[in-house]
Amino acid sequence: MSDLKIIGIASGKGGVGKTTISTNLAVALAEAGNQVMLFDGDLGLANAQLALGVQTEYNFSDVISGEKSLQDIVVRGPSGIFVAPGASGMGKMAGLNEAELRGVVQSFSEFQEPLDYLIVDAAAGIAPSVTTFLKACHQTLVVVRDEPSSIADAYGIIKVLTTEHNYTNIGLIPNGVTNQRSGQLLYQRLNAVCVKFLNLDLEYTYSIESDETILEAARKYAPVMTHSPGSMAARDFRKLAKEIKMLPVTLRASGGLQFFVERMLTPETEVSNG
Numbered sequence: 001m002s003d004l005k006i007i008g009i010a011s012g013k014g015g016v017g018k019t020t021i022s023t024n025l026a027v028a029l030a031e032a033g034n035q036v037m038l039f040d041g042d043l044g045l046a047n048a049q050l051a052l053g054v055q056t057e058y059n060f061s062d063v064i065s066g067e068k069s070l071q072d073i074v075v076r077g078p079s080g081i082f083v084a085p086g087a088s089g090m091g092k093m094a095g096l097n098e099a100e101l102r103g104v105v106q107s108f109s110e111f112q113e114p115l116d117y118l119i120v121d122a123a124a125g126i127a128p129s130v131t132t133f134l135k136a137c138h139q140t141l142v143v144v145r146d147e148p149s150s151i152a153d154a155y156g157i158i159k160v161l162t163t164e165h166n167y168t169n170i171g172l173i174p175n176g177v178t179n180q181r182s183g184q185l186l187y188q189r190l191n192a193v194c195v196k197f198l199n200l201d202l203e204y205t206y207s208i209e210s211d212e213t214i215l216e217a218a219r220k221y222a223p224v225m226t227h228s229p230g231s232m233a234a235r236d237f238r239k240l241a242k243e244i245k246m247l248p249v250t251l252r253a254s255g256g257l258q259f260f261v262e263r264m265l266t267p268e269t270e271v272s273n274g
């Protein structure tokens with residue numbers, strides 16, 4: 001059984017770079033020799049499939065209905081990553097009946113390929129459909145830009161995860177910063193507030209600098225990692241992938257893919273990060 005690490009990419013506010021980071025991080029981890037699946041948890045227009053230039057016929061609702069297996073809905077993306085399209089209403093997973101639940105869990109446990117990483121591109125905000133995903137992840141990385149509204153909303157999602165879901169495995173990815181130093185300072189500012197008011201020390205990962213090449217790649221429906229491997233942005237994503245490898249895993253780490261669904265289905269009161 002593989003030692004699967006599940007990483008959620010989240011943000012309080014929309015449009016801060018979750019999909020850009022999820023897709024490029026997935027490719028960077030794959031290029032470093034890992035087997036990676038990207039779960040597209042956001043069904044908005046700017047979704048991961050578009051960013052990767054792949055198309056899917058089915059999505060996770062076909063797995064819930066029992067018509068397809070996880071294997072059936074997954075497509076291959078750049079650098080061999082597996083892309084799994086989510087479904088709206090995944091927050092209602094807890095409301096499925098026994099048979100449906102067994103089907104979903106079985107579908108995950110039957111997935112043939114061993115995986116090292118599952119990256120979840122979550123939707124923005126703190127809706128139950130989002131926190132259901134995130135609390136199932138070993139680590140949630142909150143994307144934040146150096147703007148008052150982004151910082152306030154990042155604090156908002158961190159507060160909800162910590163105080164309402166007892167979930168504390170949270171790290172930060174400053175995005176669109178002018179240099180690494182300003183990314184670190186942004187982390188320090190937000191972390192100081194979390195330490196003071198939530199008694200929570202956030203993990204720092206790596207910052208993604210603002211880079212025009214990301215926009216050029218997006219216009220070509222390609223991740224910057226494959227579109228411009230020599231760019232500054234691609235360098236940042238390779239460094240981010242290295243840092244991700246070193247993140248501590250304090251939740252039950254083994255158990256493969258079904259761990260993810262099992263945790264999604266765990267009633268709130270039973271969730272603990274001890």
Ligand SMILES: Nc1ncnc2c1ncn2[C@@H]1O[C@H](COP(=O)(O)OP(=O)(O)OP(=O)(O)O)[C@@H](O)[C@H]1O
Pocket residue numbers: 011013014015016017018019020021042044046123124175176177208209210211212214215218
């Ligand atoms: N570091 C960066 N440098 C330059 N442009 C960036 C950077 N990160 C993201 N972008 C651009 O910012 C826009 C928003 O990024 P993205 O779609 O990844 O955000 P998101 O958080 O997934 O948004 P949503 O909440 O709508 O899903 C895109 O046009 C993307 O190309």
Ligand SMILES: [Mg+2]
Pocket residue numbers: 018019020042046047048
């Ligand atoms: Mg997105």
